[in-house]
Amino acid sequence: MTKKPAFLIAAAKSGGGKTTLTMGILAALVRRGYDVQPFKCGPDFIDPTLHKLVTGNVSYNLDLKMMGNGCCKQTFHEKGHTHDILVIEGVMGLFDGGVASSAELAKTLDIPVIIVIDAQSSAESAVAVLKGFEVFDPRVTLAGVIFNKIGSERHRQLIYDSVLTKSSVPVLGFMPRDARFTIPERHLGLYMGDEQPLSDESINQLAAAVEQHLDLETMLKSKVSLSAPAPKKRVSHPRPRKKKYIAIAKDDAFSFYYPQNIEMLHNNGFEIVPFSPLHDESIPDRVDMIYFGGGYPENFAKQLSENRLMIEQIHSCHVQGIHIYGECGGFMYLCNSLIDIEQHEYSMVGIFPFRTVMNRRLRSLGYRQVRLQKKCLLGPKGVILHGHEFHYSKLETELLSQSSGEIELLYKLDNNSQEGYSVGSAIGSYVHLHFGNDSNVITHIYNQLG
Known part of the structure; x- marks a missing residue:
């Protein structure tokens, strides 16, 4: 067994900036020289292509409903074993989706969760949302919180002061609102990574913003134990096997x-x-x-x-x-x-x-x-x-x-x-x-x- 930095980035709801922040964190880690293995919770085809755009590595789906526990665990351990850091992007809100939720995947893989809270148009109430996630399921380990779409220093301070008295979840940072980091969408969701929805300049700016506003060092303290991959087993078949x-x-x-x-x-x-x-x-x-x-x-x-x-x-x-x-x-x-x-x-x-x-x-x-x-x-x-x-x-x-x-x-x-x-x-x-x-x-x- 080896321990490696790993975490699942979840959100309180869809549309809270989870994918954009995931791309920023991936890009910042790559800029630091890390080889990052990304994953996507759920059946989505699009987000994994965005992960690959940033990291250069194929991003794999981890879906308990569709793949089963065994396949998810095997994929996570096997694909993550040769990389420096493992990052999973969640799906919808943390607890949404029943057996297919980000929370269930986090428990199955025993991986800490970083929760993203959309704080636009709220202050102390955003901390109340965080408190709800903190106590909703004690089996989910919240390694930290990122408050997104912060409008001003006063906005940030109101939230921070409230967290200090109302929650024990570590604050990993406050991400300001910035339209430059919006990923374009269409009817099936975001644009594919192959279509370059964000320019290299935008990705670099996003990575720089993550470095400036988020605590990557604390994120990297979240670790999981990875099993050594078993020898590859081919599906049983009669010999000889024609291609x-x-x-x-x-x-x-x-x-x-x-x-x-x-x-x-x-x-x-x-x-x-x-x-x-x-x-x-x-x-x-x-x-x-x-x-x-x-x-x-x-x-x-x-x-x-x-x-x-x-x-x-x-x-x-x-x-x-x-x-x-x-x-x-x-x-x-x-x-x-x-x-x-x-x-x-x-x-x-x-x-x-x-x-x-x-x-x-x-x-x-x-x-x-x-x-x-x-x-x-x-x-x-x-x-x-x-x-x-x-x-x-x-x-x-x-x-x-x-x-x-x-x-x-x-x-x-x-x-x-x-x-x-x-x-x-x-x-x-x-x-x-x-x-x-x-x-x-x-x-x-x-x-x-x-």
Whole structure:
């Protein structure tokens, strides 16, 4: 067992500045020369890309609901063992989300919590909020508090004086309001790290502000004990094992992938071959499977629709019986057409006889437990898989009557609805699956590829 500095950055509520402060703290630690391993509590795809933008290291999801305790612990210890400092960004408010909350993850990993309190338009009342978090669950260790959006020195002093008499939580600093540090947003949340939502100059300014206003030295006194990683175990399989090739759509339109899923595939006999439905004209040669993750196809619908050579290639692969799997945005691309927020309709691949229509309001959000209704690429009938759903589009099914292909429903969800569709060798669904809860899915995929 080795001890390393580690903490989870949580907040009293969503929108309190947790992500911005996390980026600032990560950037400040990197500027000091530390090798920081970031993590994200919850199923989010976007925040981990921002962590990577700042640290240069892949940020891994830790989600008790979707991945299970064992996978979360293994990921945390294995990925953190070779780095100097481990930092987890929480999700929503500290106690929000039940079993998937930041508080439950902190208890599971025995990691101290730094709580961020949005103090805008309040003073002593912000300390009352802190006191509530301090006593709500004694099993959660609060290593310190950061008061965010401080407006003046008088504002800071009122809060500080109140903390001294009302709370025993160490004050790690007061972060002033500064519009320069606002990260731009859109319908699915913040912009991805690859899109450079903050310039290098802004990141440096944010890191400098953290150094000036926060107590990093005290933060680094928070430590966890890490187990030495066990020898890597590949998923059991018969020998010899022939390499399988998976083409993975990766560009500005398709970027939502859990890194653990990709690594599990890579570590168990799969060669990952990236390609771009936006820019390439053909699928990579010799592939056994094509994987379309989620992302923003609605923002690139015109370009995707105009790349007819790529669409024809995907159709050819489908006719040949090559397995195709699409999640959320990838599923939308594989449908007949997409209507964007401006009501422009664009033809898509057309494997699934649906039209997807973008809405300005969120259509679906939440964890999904999937029971397979029949044997398919992902597992035998009855197998339970875990994932998450988050989208602004809806599925229109009027085109089903015009479909010449046989379409089947594959998933029964834990809310008693049905989802997940197959047409020949293609599977499409709005649910983003995480394979960490049952690594047997990797073996099954491998075997199904022949």
